[in-house]
Amino acid sequence: MTDDDDGVAISYKVLRRGTPVRSADGVELGKVRRVHEAKRENIFDGIDVDTPQGVRFLDAPEIARIAERWVTATFPAAEAADHLVDRxxxxxxxxxxxxxxxxxxxxxxxxxxxxxxx
The missing domain is CATH 1.20.5 (Single alpha-helices involved in coiled-coils or other helix-helix interfaces)
Incomplete structure (x- = not known):
């Protein structure tokens, strides 16, 4: 495995607290705090991310990939403030x-x- 290898893709159901969340350009935005799902529909809804600014919500459509080593967002770090919602x-x-x-x-x-x- 190289430093750029995030491992194999995993389900949101086994995503662990503390997994790093990175932007599309590889900058770490924070760590996973909690995974949200719409239980009735059994659909991934998003994650709460611990950031230096506090807990922020990252909606499911803004997540490109969930893997063993980190979660990758669809946007660059410069646009993080526009996508991470205050919880x-x-x-x-x-x-x-x-x-x-x-x-x-x-x-x-x-x-x-x-x-x-x-």
Whole structure:
């Protein structure tokens, strides 16, 4: 196997978490976090990708090949921002920034400090 060989093609059902995701020009975009499928139709829907910017969704039509060593996207790295969709919900961002959530986080940090000092 050479460095450019991605191995044999595999099914999305055996795609493992942590498999690298590369652009069409070979730049690593991130790693597989989760595989999505439409269970009722038994169809591959896409993957969640852990990127330096956070978790992003890559839709099935934008995936050229799923292989043993990495997943290859259909677009070059320069266009990655246009194709990788942010998976964070606006509700989750609002709840995380609420006064109650901030207070709970501070209380947890305080408890951890007291636990560590015992």
């Amino acid at each position: 964070g919900s606006s509700l989750g961002r609002r709840v995380g920034a609420s006064k109650t959530a901030r207070r709970a986080k501070r209380a947890g940090e305080s408890l951890r400090e007291r636990w560590d000092r015992r």
